[in-house]
Amino acid sequence: MTMIEALRSAMDVKLASDPSVIIFGEDVGYFGGVFRCTAGLQARHGEERVFDTPINESAIVGLAVGMAAQGMRPCVEIQFADYVFPAYDQITQEAARLRHRSNGQFTCPLVIRMPTGGGIFGGQTHSQSPEALFTHVAGLKVVIPATPHDAKGLLIAAIEDPDPVIFLEPKRIYNGPFYGDHSGKSVPWASHDGGEVPEGHFVVPLGQARVHREGAGVTVLAYGTMVHVAEAAAAAAGVDAEIIDLRTLLPLDLETITASVQKTGRCVVVHEATRTSGFGAELIAEIQEACFWHLRAPLLRVTGWDAPYPHAQEWDYFPSPARIARALLEVGKD
Amino acid sequence: MSTARLSFPRPPARPDQAPDFSAIVVPQAGALPVPPPDLDAGASRPFATGMIRVLDDDGRAVGPWAEYLGDLSAEPLLRGLRDMLRMRAVDRRMLNAQRQGKTSFYLQCTGEEAIGCGFQRELSPGDMNFPTYRQQSLLIAADYPLEALMGQLYSNDLDPLQGRQLPIMHSARDHGFFSISGNLGTQYVQAVGWAMGCALRGTGEIAAGWIGDGATASNDFHSALLSASVYLPPVVLNVVNNQWAISTYTGVAAGQSETYAARALGYGIPALRVDGNDYLAVIAVSRWAIERARNGHGPVLIEWFTYRVAAHSTSDDPTAYRPRDEAKAWPLGDPVDRLKTHLILRGDWSEDRHRQAEAEILDEVTTVQKAVEAHGTFVDPQPISPAEIFRGVYAEPPPHLRRQRQEMGF
Numbered sequence A: 001m002t003m004i005e006a007l008r009s010a011m012d013v014k015l016a017s018d019p020s021v022i023i024f025g026e027d028v029g030y031f032g033g034v035f036r037c038t039a040g041l042q043a044r045h046g047e048e049r050v051f052d053t054p055i056n057e058s059a060i061v062g063l064a065v066g067m068a069a070q071g072m073r074p075c076v077e078i079q080f081a082d083y084v085f086p087a088y089d090q091i092t093q094e095a096a097r098l099r100h101r102s103n104g105q106f107t108c109p110l111v112i113r114m115p116t117g118g119g120i121f122g123g124q125t126h127s128q129s130p131e132a133l134f135t136h137v138a139g140l141k142v143v144i145p146a147t148p149h150d151a152k153g154l155l156i157a158a159i160e161d162p163d164p165v166i167f168l169e170p171k172r173i174y175n176g177p178f179y180g181d182h183s184g185k186s187v188p189w190a191s192h193d194g195g196e197v198p199e200g201h202f203v204v205p206l207g208q209a210r211v212h213r214e215g216a217g218v219t220v221l222a223y224g225t226m227v228h229v230a231e232a233a234a235a236a237a238g239v240d241a242e243i244i245d246l247r248t249l250l251p252l253d254l255e256t257i258t259a260s261v262q263k264t265g266r267c268v269v270v271h272e273a274t275r276t277s278g279f280g281a282e283l284i285a286e287i288q289e290a291c292f293w294h295l296r297a298p299l300l301r302v303t304g305w306d307a308p309y310p311h312a313q314e315w316d317y318f319p320s321p322a323r324i325a326r327a328l329l330e331v332g333k334d
Numbered sequence B: 001m002s003t004a005r006l007s008f009p010r011p012p013a014r015p016d017q018a019p020d021f022s023a024i025v026v027p028q029a030g031a032l033p034v035p036p037p038d039l040d041a042g043a044s045r046p047f048a049t050g051m052i053r054v055l056d057d058d059g060r061a062v063g064p065w066a067e068y069l070g071d072l073s074a075e076p077l078l079r080g081l082r083d084m085l086r087m088r089a090v091d092r093r094m095l096n097a098q099r100q101g102k103t104s105f106y107l108q109c110t111g112e113e114a115i116g117c118g119f120q121r122e123l124s125p126g127d128m129n130f131p132t133y134r135q136q137s138l139l140i141a142a143d144y145p146l147e148a149l150m151g152q153l154y155s156n157d158l159d160p161l162q163g164r165q166l167p168i169m170h171s172a173r174d175h176g177f178f179s180i181s182g183n184l185g186t187q188y189v190q191a192v193g194w195a196m197g198c199a200l201r202g203t204g205e206i207a208a209g210w211i212g213d214g215a216t217a218s219n220d221f222h223s224a225l226l227s228a229s230v231y232l233p234p235v236v237l238n239v240v241n242n243q244w245a246i247s248t249y250t251g252v253a254a255g256q257s258e259t260y261a262a263r264a265l266g267y268g269i270p271a272l273r274v275d276g277n278d279y280l281a282v283i284a285v286s287r288w289a290i291e292r293a294r295n296g297h298g299p300v301l302i303e304w305f306t307y308r309v310a311a312h313s314t315s316d317d318p319t320a321y322r323p324r325d326e327a328k329a330w331p332l333g334d335p336v337d338r339l340k341t342h343l344i345l346r347g348d349w350s351e352d353r354h355r356q357a358e359a360e361i362l363d364e365v366t367t368v369q370k371a372v373e374a375h376g377t378f379v380d381p382q383p384i385s386p387a388e389i390f391r392g393v394y395a396e397p398p399p400h401l402r403r404q405r406q407e408m409g410f
Ligand SMILES: Cc1ncc(C[n+]2csc(CCOP(=O)(O)OP(=O)(O)O)c2C)c(N)n1
Pocket: A026, A055, A057, A079, A083, A086, B134, B182, B183, B184, B211, B212, B213, B214, B215, B216, B242, B244, B245, B246, B308, B312
């Protein structure tokens, strides 16, 4: 199953089993979304459950807050993460704090799905990775799957979660894993373990990282597309890396992370987002607090450069296997 | 039991149905007068809910707006026709180039050529458009060099934006074309701010905002109208209603509003709705609105009524959501055909000359295309230095960017 099919299946399962689940966003209704994640859901579950909205992201989220506050479970789509910013007020100042400020009179069990990240020659408004702008906000949970299996299990968990969840979908790996070489042959999810997705209902609990590859040499922390790119980089560099797919950035599975870093004593953090104040900074701060006496080398980050996401120079911007490999070798030095 | 039920606007026809535009009222050409330049919102209601049209079904220019244009010589009309043919040729060649993998993305404006081509020819140097990605016709009629336009699409060394931006996201300050953003709506309120700057600085210049029907739903559309109605700056606010926003039927953005033009009336801004496939109506109303703004009568909104003939973009397949032959049923016809018919009727043009002009223009565009492609395409790239991405983030690169550039190897 592709990640698109897995996400669709998650929404289908929840629409069928829970009448309070409702789906809306731009082009998600009849057409089924520009990435086709909701294709067929309107025909199956009706227009009152799956519908198109005007192009107004703050309305999409504001409406969802209103519905969620009375106990419905909206799962809304923002067409690209780059277009979430008109909704930033509704997300960070409203959804995130409703439970707290009303002392539980009103809550906000909603999911905001959005394709994130680069790798599709989308230029600066179809490529950004805004996760840190959400992890910085108290009251939000932030999820990003790296396989179809996890996409389905995490999305079901997110829809069932009592609090607002930002659900980031790495669009580069919608149809297959990506190993960092855009000129290489594309690989379908059908030929990857992560593409095996159970039928029906199952959850991948929020807040649990996954050890993508066990290793003893160096811990690599990654999420989304970069899990696979890091895997390719480690193989190319011949480094016995332990690759951890974070899956949920908030709440963070610090236990899995520290167990690994205490074992290897070395760590590289990889993300597509820009470096300064990126989520890598948070990870590194947590690791040095929890693992300082186990560390054998400085912690390193491989990230997008601190420039707007470029179009033609995309593959010089995107953290390449070569850059990651260099960091792995660097951090492996005694 | 509750009787409250939600409404979900639906298009008149889906792919398995016959096109149906029976709900669209097409008023007679020449029916509406030319209002005084100080038209206010209340008095503009008939213009906001009707439709200004100049060319009738036979191709004759009729009514007060035709008179407003005065005794037009053939020259500006033939130039308009050539602008539109050039636009169409560029769209055709670039779509083809994208299909061949020479560029990553393209997006056509087929059916909407008259609007940008006509409006631009009525602007003066120094005026500034705040366009969307579908207003390449403004650049064509501003005589923007095709080398720069295509260089941007191929992200090669002829690209004035150094490969940084997605193809079609042009920026051409010297040609009155503000840097395009992918984030819908943002430019509309910026146009109002630019116009306020023109008034504050006394430049005598005006601004023109552009937005699609779908994006009128954005907050910034309403911010623009509100700001314009408070400060009354010299701005023309254009809405290009091409009936679709990707797969979403225009009714989803319109709701119960009679027309997009009528939206402005609530803000106290006068508005006109115009047949956007009628080149003469376009130039007449553009001239009126631009003059009005320049002469200090404040903002005006124009809804250009048209149809998006092509797919949304090269990433889109419209047969998944609308009838395949819907464009053929569009009641306002094709802007090129209509101007051609008018010019032939005037005795200034012929089918033969038209065919010849089409071929010549396609030839000219293809020649430039080949020359531009020699500077590199996506299949045969001659990359711009990656270090380019660090230039222009700030006026002066701060130390951390210099460090990152070194780390990149430059
Ligand atoms: C803020 C924002 N939300 C969503 C999008 C995605 N998007 C790009 S074009 C488009 C449809 C716009 O339709 P319309 O305004 O009618 O312009 P048209 O394409 O018809 O010219 C959408 C939803 C975007 N670019 N920006």
